[in-house]
Amino acid sequence: MRNLLMKVNYDGTTYDGFQTQPQGNTIQDRLEEAILHLTGEDLKIHASGRTDAGVHAYGQPFNFITSSQIPLERWCLALNARLPQDIVVTEAREVPLSFHSRRSAKRKTYRYTINANQFPDPFQRRWQLHHPGILDVSAMQQGLTHLLGTHDFTSFASRHSTKTSHVRTIYEAHMEVDTSMCRPNPRDQGVIHVFITGSGFLQHMVRIIMGTLINVGQGKCPADKVAHILAACDRGAAGPTAVANGLTLWSVEYEEADYKKAD
Incomplete structure (x- = not known):
């Protein structure tokens, strides 16, 4: 076998x-x-x-x-x-x-993509959330930093989660903005990629994080409030669940010794 x-x-x-x-x-x-x-x-x-x-x-x-x-x-x-x-x-x-x-598996990385240009990209529409309104990207980046470390992520888990523990560790989280498809128009902010690497993820966790960060970017809540949302351990404290099509499982990492087959 x-x-x-x-x-x-x-x-x-x-x-x-x-x-x-x-x-x-x-x-x-x-x-x-x-x-x-x-x-x-x-x-x-x-x-x-x-x-x-x-x-x-x-x-x-x-x-x-x-x-x-x-x-x-x-x-x-x-x-x-x-x-x-x-x-x-x-x-x-x-x-x-x-x-x-x-x-x-030791580490998993998800990428969430937001097209923050005024018009959607018909060729990438299946892989992006289109958000034509202006976003405060700096505030979103600041909000993201509050999620680093080991926490109880109940606020960012689906109410239907069946996991006995909602404690997870976020090792890395960062944003990249690709402006290559922007027009010379102030309404175009580029394509925003958010990468989150953790020990594991709960049902809808990344999508709820993104819904919350979009609220921050829209000015609906300050970036520092993300820390309070996390501490509340209450799904009702966080933002909406972002649409699924912007989310991609980007990579899964293992220890080489775990899958190295002995001769």
């Missing part, structure tokens, strides 16, 4: 998230169907985490146990030939049987 670790990119626009659902329209469903068609094995894959409906991923890891002896270098092409065009497997490697994509 072999434990294979793969990475997949996907545009989540038309899917009901990563994890399998009764209606069968998820990334997991498509991947498992492709593996079945390729190997004849009806198996379950293990992903590094869930993504909500409409959320995207760039290099999301998943692993599965297989008896197939297909060479590693053939897996990506073979699966991609059996997958929709908006799901692409990009890497495959063999890892120890003890490796688990979710339990072995």
Whole structure:
């Protein structure tokens, strides 16, 4: 038996998230169907985490146990030939049987993208929240800093969260502004990318953080209030849940020793 670790990119626009659902329209469903068609094995894959409906991923890891002896270098092409065009497997490697994509993960990074130009970009609209109004980006950056460290993130978790603990650690958080598509017009502020790296994330956590930061950028609350929202441990204290299409699972990191297969 072999434990294979793969990475997949996907545009989540038309899917009901990563994890399998009764209606069968998820990334997991498509991947498992492709593996079945390729190997004849009806198996379950293990992903590094869930993504909500409409959320995207760039290099999301998943692993599965297989008896197939297909060479590693053939897996990506073979699966991609059996997958929709908006799901692409990009890497495959063999890892120890003890490796688990979710339990072995050490750090995860999400990126949220806001198009702060006056007009939407028709080519990137599936991957961006369009916000044509002026945002105070400096205030948003200041608000973001209050989330660094280990905290109880109940204020930024869905009310439907089933986790027994809402304590998580945010290691890094920063913003990048791409002005390459701006017109010579004061209404254009560029495309804002917010990167948040943590030990793990709660349901809707990044999207609620972004809804709160947008409130800060709009002047609806001061940047320093983010610290008070965090301390309140009350979902009602935070801003709205930002739309899903601006969110991308950007990367998942492991310790090399965890997935290095012994000879």
